[in-house]
Amino acid sequence: MSNSTAAVGRRAFLARLGLLGAAVGVGGLLPRSALAPPAAAAQNDVLPGLVDLLRPVLAELARDTLNGLSVFALPGPDPYSAAQGTPSDTPGAMEAGTTDFLIDALDNFVPFPDQLAKPIGAALATGLADTGIELPGTELLPAELGTLDKALRALLESDATLPLSFPIAGMLNLLATQVNPLAVNGAFLSPFARLSYAEKARAFQLLEGPDSDLVALLDVRFPEPLKNSVSGLLKFVGGALIEFASFGSYTEYAVFDARNKQLTARPVGWELTGYQPDGPVEGWDEFIGYYQGRTEVRD
Amino acid sequence: MRDVIIIGAGGGGPVVAKELAAQGLDVLVLEAGPRHAKPREQWTSFENDANNPLSGYFRLGPTDRSEPAWFREWSQNSFVWQLSGVGGTTQHFYGNYPRAYPGVFNDYDKADRNEYDVNHRFPFSYAEMVPYFEWVEATAPVMTAAMGTKEAVFFRGCETLGLPVQTTKTTLAPSYRPQENAILQPGGNAGRTSDRNLLNYPDATGCTFCGYCFQGCMRPVGAPRNQFAKRSTDNSYVPMALTADVWAPAGRPVDLLTDAYVTRIHTERRAGALTATGVTWRDNASGEERREDAKVVVMAGGCTENPRLWFNSGLPNPNDWVGRGYTDHFFDWVIGSFDEYTGNPKGVGSSARLDFPPYGGLENVGLPPALNAFSTTLSDSGIRGQYGNGRGPTGPWDGPAGRVMGPELKELVAGGLDRLLSVLVITDDDVEPDNRVVTSALPADENGPIPKVTFQHRARTARTTRNREFMARKAAELLRGAGAKKVFRIDWAPLILHVQSSMRMGESERDSVLDSGAEARAVRGLFIADNSALANSLGGPNPTLTTQALATRTAEKIFERYFGGDPWVRGGSPVVSTDPRISARLGELGL
Ligand SMILES: Cc1cc2nc3c(=O)[nH]c(=O)nc-3n(C[C@H](O)[C@H](O)[C@H](O)COP(=O)(O)OP(=O)(O)OC[C@H]3O[C@@H](n4cnc5c(N)ncnc54)[C@H](O)[C@@H]3O)c2cc1C
Numbered sequence: 001m002s003n004s005t006a007a008v009g010r011r012a013f014l015a016r017l018g019l020l021g022a023a024v025g026v027g028g029l030l031p032r033s034a035l036a037p038p039a040a041a042a043q044n045d046v047l048p049g050l051v052d053l054l055r056p057v058l059a060e061l062a063r064d065t066l067n068g069l070s071v072f073a074l075p076g077p078d079p080y081s082a083a084q085g086t087p088s089d090t091p092g093a094m095e096a097g098t099t100d101f102l103i104d105a106l107d108n109f110v111p112f113p114d115q116l117a118k119p120i121g122a123a124l125a126t127g128l129a130d131t132g133i134e135l136p137g138t139e140l141l142p143a144e145l146g147t148l149d150k151a152l153r154a155l156l157e158s159d160a161t162l163p164l165s166f167p168i169a170g171m172l173n174l175l176a177t178q179v180n181p182l183a184v185n186g187a188f189l190s191p192f193a194r195l196s197y198a199e200k201a202r203a204f205q206l207l208e209g210p211d212s213d214l215v216a217l218l219d220v221r222f223p224e225p226l227k228n229s230v231s232g233l234l235k236f237v238g239g240a241l242i243e244f245a246s247f248g249s250y251t252e253y254a255v256f257d258a259r260n261k262q263l264t265a266r267p268v269g270w271e272l273t274g275y276q277p278d279g280p281v282e283g284w285d286e287f288i289g290y291y292q293g294r295t296e297v298r299d
Numbered sequence: 300m301r302d303v304i305i306i307g308a309g310g311g312g313p314v315v316a317k318e319l320a321a322q323g324l325d326v327l328v329l330e331a332g333p334r335h336a337k338p339r340e341q342w343t344s345f346e347n348d349a350n351n352p353l354s355g356y357f358r359l360g361p362t363d364r365s366e367p368a369w370f371r372e373w374s375q376n377s378f379v380w381q382l383s384g385v386g387g388t389t390q391h392f393y394g395n396y397p398r399a400y401p402g403v404f405n406d407y408d409k410a411d412r413n414e415y416d417v418n419h420r421f422p423f424s425y426a427e428m429v430p431y432f433e434w435v436e437a438t439a440p441v442m443t444a445a446m447g448t449k450e451a452v453f454f455r456g457c458e459t460l461g462l463p464v465q466t467t468k469t470t471l472a473p474s475y476r477p478q479e480n481a482i483l484q485p486g487g488n489a490g491r492t493s494d495r496n497l498l499n500y501p502d503a504t505g506c507t508f509c510g511y512c513f514q515g516c517m518r519p520v521g522a523p524r525n526q527f528a529k530r531s532t533d534n535s536y537v538p539m540a541l542t543a544d545v546w547a548p549a550g551r552p553v554d555l556l557t558d559a560y561v562t563r564i565h566t567e568r569r570a571g572a573l574t575a576t577g578v579t580w581r582d583n584a585s586g587e588e589r590r591e592d593a594k595v596v597v598m599a600g601g602c603t604e605n606p607r608l609w610f611n612s613g614l615p616n617p618n619d620w621v622g623r624g625y626t627d628h629f630f631d632w633v634i635g636s637f638d639e640y641t642g643n644p645k646g647v648g649s650s651a652r653l654d655f656p657p658y659g660g661l662e663n664v665g666l667p668p669a670l671n672a673f674s675t676t677l678s679d680s681g682i683r684g685q686y687g688n689g690r691g692p693t694g695p696w697d698g699p700a701g702r703v704m705g706p707e708l709k710e711l712v713a714g715g716l717d718r719l720l721s722v723l724v725i726t727d728d729d730v731e732p733d734n735r736v737v738t739s740a741l742p743a744d745e746n747g748p749i750p751k752v753t754f755q756h757r758a759r760t761a762r763t764t765r766n767r768e769f770m771a772r773k774a775a776e777l778l779r780g781a782g783a784k785k786v787f788r789i790d791w792a793p794l795i796l797h798v799q800s801s802m803r804m805g806e807s808e809r810d811s812v813l814d815s816g817a818e819a820r821a822v823r824g825l826f827i828a829d830n831s832a833l834a835n836s837l838g839g840p841n842p843t844l845t846t847q848a849l850a851t852r853t854a855e856k857i858f859e860r861y862f863g864g865d866p867w868v869r870g871g872s873p874v875v876s877t878d879p880r881i882s883a884r885l886g887e888l889g890l
C-alpha cells in the first residue's frame with residue numbers, strides 16, 4: 001500500500017469511527033489549533049497535551065453513540081428518537097438515564113480484562129483501515145489528520161485503562177458507516193446516532209450474524225486461541241448491548257438514591273408499564289384461593 | 300483437620316452441610332460470595348439494585364460491590380445466570396420444586412421409555428429416589444402453591460388443551476397443576492391486603508404476594524430468617540446447618556466462611572488411589588490464602604465453577620467428561636397480551652405449571668418491567684420486523700419469532716404489565732458432549748483461569764430441537780386458550796439458569812464423572828452435591844428439589860463410606876426448616 005492510500009484509509013477509518021467528525025468536524029470538540037501539525041522537533045511535546053484533549057472528545061463521542069443505542073431500545077420525545085424516525089410522546093431512554101446507565105456499566109463495572117480491551121481498542125484504531133468502503137464527504141474533512149491519528153494511538157497505547165464505552169462506540173460507528181456510508185456526516189457527533197431505526201437494526205444484524213465482517217476483521221489482531229474468543233465475545237456483545245440497554249431503560253437507575261436505598265421520583269419504566277402505581281409494597285391483596293380447592297397433594 | 304469441607308453455599312452445598320451437621324460431623328462451608336445476613340439493610344426490591352449482573356446485590360462477585368463482578372466467558376449470545384453468596388442462585392429463584400420425571404431413571408419401563416435421553420439415565424431407580432424427595436419436601440417445606448390471577452389465567456388456558464390436572468407429587472403423564480413449591484402458603488393477612496401496616500409477622504405469615512422473588516424474599520416483615528416465605532437455602536438449609544445443635548440430638552453447627560473463594564483442591568496418593576485431602580481458598584477482601592485439610596471434600600460450586608476448579612486443581616480427567624454434558628432446558632419465552640387484568644407481576648414469580656413428558660414443560664412467569672424487557676429482547680432470531688438472524692420461526696404465535704423491542708415493546712407494555720402473561724418454555728434437552736465448560740483462553744482472574752461456557756445452541760440434537768418446538772407451540776396454544784389477543788415468541792438465545800449435569804453421575808464410566816454415589820470416579824473422598832452431579836436434565840422439571848434429594852442421598856453415602864455411619868433417611872423423620880427452635884437460636888446468634 002502506498003503512503004497516500006494508507007493516509008486516505010486512515011482518514012476514512014477515523015471518520016467512520018466518528019472521531020474525525022467529533023474532534024474537528026462542524027461542531028467538533030477540539031480547537032483546530034490543537035491539531036496544527038507541529039514542527040517535527042516539537043511533536044513529542046505537543047502530543048501528551050493533545051492526548052489529554054482527546055480524552056473528553058472520546059467520552060463525548062461515546063456518549064453520543066450510546067444515546068443512539070439507548071433510544072433504539074426505548075424511544076421517547078427527544079431528538080435522537082426523532083432522527084431515528086420513531087418519535088414518541090411518552091418518556092423514553094433519554095429520560096430514563098439509559099446512556100448514563102450504559103456508560104457507568106461499561107466503564108466502571110464490566111469486568112472485561114484490560115488485556116482484552118486494549119487489543120480491541122488497538123484493533124479499532126489501527127486494524128480496519130482498508131475496508132474498501134467509499135465514504136462520500138471524507139474529502140471535506142480537515143487535514144489535521146496525522147496529528148489526531150498519532151494522539152489516538154498514543155492514548156490507546158498508554159497504560160491508562162481504556163473506558164470500554166469507547167471501543168463499543170467505535171464498533172457501533174464502524175457498523176453504522178458500513179450500513180449507511182452517508183452517516184459519516186450530519187447531525188450529532190456519532191454516525192450510529194444518525195441512522196434510522198431500520199439501519200440500526202441492520203448494524204446489529206451485521207454484528208450478530210454468523211460471519212460478520214467486523215468480527216472477522218477484528219480477529220486479525222489476535223493470536224489463537226484468543227482469536228476465537230474475540231469473535232465469540234463480539235457476538236455476545238451484539239446481543240448484550242440490546243438486552244442491557246432495554247433492561248436499563250425500564251429500571252429505577254436514574255432515580256435511585258443509593259445512600260438511602262430509596263427512589264427520588266417514579267421511574268420512567270414504571271410509569272410506562274403501570275408497575276406499582278403506589279410505589280414499593282410489602283404485599284398485595286392478590287390471593288384468590290387454591291386451584292380446585294386443593295391445598296396439598298400426595299402420591 | 301475437618302471431617303468435611305463443602306465448597307459453595309448455594310442450592311446443593313447447604314443440604315450436605317445440614318445433613319452431616321445433624322450427624323455430628325465437623326463441617327466447614329466455604330462460600331465465595333457475600334452473606335446477606337441483614338436483608339432489610341442490604342436489599343431493596345428494585346431491579347437494577349438487585350439484579351444488575353454487574354453491580355447488583357445479586358450477582359456473581361465478591362461482597363464489595365465497588366469491586367467488579369467475576370467475568371465468565373461465553374462464546375455465543377447467551378447469559379449464564381448464577382449468583383454468589385449464601386443461598387447461591389436460589390437467592391433469586393422461584394422455589395418451584397417439581398420432582399424429576401420417572402422416565403429419566405434407569406428402571407423406567409413405560410411405553411414411552413425410549414423417548415427420553417435414554418443414553419444418560421440416572422444410575423438408580425425412581426423408587427430409590429422417592430424417600431429423598433419426601434425428606435426434602437418435608438424439610439423445605441414444599442407446599443401446593445396458592446393462586447393469584449396470573450395462575451387463574453394460566454389454568455384457563457390449560458383447561459382448553461384437553462389435559463388432566465395432576466394431583467400427585469409424581470408426574471405420570473402430560474398434565475397441569477399449581478406448582479408444588481418451596482414457598483410458605485399465605486396465612487393471616489398475607490395475600491389479603493396491600494396495607495403494609497397489616498403485613499408484619501405474625502399478623503401475616505408466609506407469602507404476602509409481594510412479587511419480589513427475583514429480588515430476594517425478606518417477607519413478611521419481622522419474621523425470623525427461617526420463616527421468610529421463600530425457601531431459598533439462605534432461609535432454609537443454611538439456618539438449619541448453623542443451628543444443628545438445637546434441633547438434632549447429636550447435632551454440631553457448621554462453620555460458615557464467606558468471601559472465601561476456593562482455588563484449589565489438594566490430593567495425594569493413598570493406598571494407590573488418588574485421594575482428596577483438603578482445599579486452599581482466597582479471602583476476597585484481603586487476598587490472603589488459607590488451607591485446611593479434611594477427610595472428605597464436597598464440591599458444590601455450581602455447574603460452571605466445578606469444572607473450572609477441577610481443571611485449575613490439575614485433577615485427572617481420564618474420559619474427558621469433566622465439564623461436558625451441560626444441560627440447560629434450552630428455554631424459550633412466549634408472551635401473551637390480554638385485554639383484561641392478568642395479575643402480572645404480583646405473587647410468587649411462577650405458581651402454575653404444565654408438564655409434558657417426554658417433551659418438557661411450561662410455567663407461567665410474572666416479571667417486573669426491566670426483567671420483562673430483558674426477557675423480550677434476548678433472542679437468537681434478530682428483531683421482529685427487521686431481521687431474523689437466519690431464524691425467526693413462525694407458528695401459532697403472531698408473526699415470526701424474534702425480539703420485541705424498541706417501539707414495539709413500548710407499545711406492548713403501554714397497556715400495563717398487568718395485561719401481559721409470559722410462559723417459560725422448558726425443554727427436555729439431551730446431554731451432549733459439546734455443550735460444556737472449558738478453561739478460557741482469556742486472562743485469568745485473581746482466582747485462576749476462568750471458565751468458558753459453550754452451547755452449540757443451533758446444533759442441538761433432533762430430539763432436543765423437536766421438544767423445544769413442541770413446547771413452544773403448546774405455550775402459544777395455552778395463551779390463546781386463555782384469551783390472549785396477541786402472542787409473541789421470542790426464540791430466546793440460551794439463558795442458562797436451569798443448569799444441570801456438567802459433572803454428571805452415570806451408569807457408564809465412559810461418559811460420567813461421578814459414580815452412582817456422587818463420588819468422583821478419579822478421586823477418592825471427593826464428592827459433588829449440586830446441580831452438576833445430576834445425570835441429565837430431569838426431563839424438564841426445575842432442578843433444585845432433585846439436586847437436594849440427591850445431595851441428601853450423597854450425605855448418607857459420605858457418612859457410610861468415610862465415617863462408618865448408617866443411613867438415616869428411610870428410618871428417620873425430618874425436622875422442618877421453619878422449626879421455632881431454629882428461629883430462637885438464630886435470634887441468639889444475631890441472625
Ligand atoms: C431466575 C432464576 C429462577 C430459578 N427458579 C428456580 C425454581 O423455581 N426452581 C428450581 O428448582 N430452580 C430454579 N432456578 C435454578 C436454581 O437457582 C438452581 O437450580 C440452584 O441454585 C443450583 O444450585 P447449585 O448448588 O448447583 O448452584 P448455586 O446455587 O449457583 O450455588 C453455587 C454456590 O457456590 C459458590 N461457589 C462457586 N465456586 C466457588 C468456589 N470456588 N469457592 C467457594 N464457593 C464457590 C457460589 O458463589 C454459589 O453461592 C432458578 C434460577 C434462576 C436464575
Ligand code: SF4
Binds near residue numbers: 505508512513515518
Ligand atoms: S412473592 Fe412471596 S415468596 Fe416471593 S418474595 Fe414475595 S413474599 Fe417472598
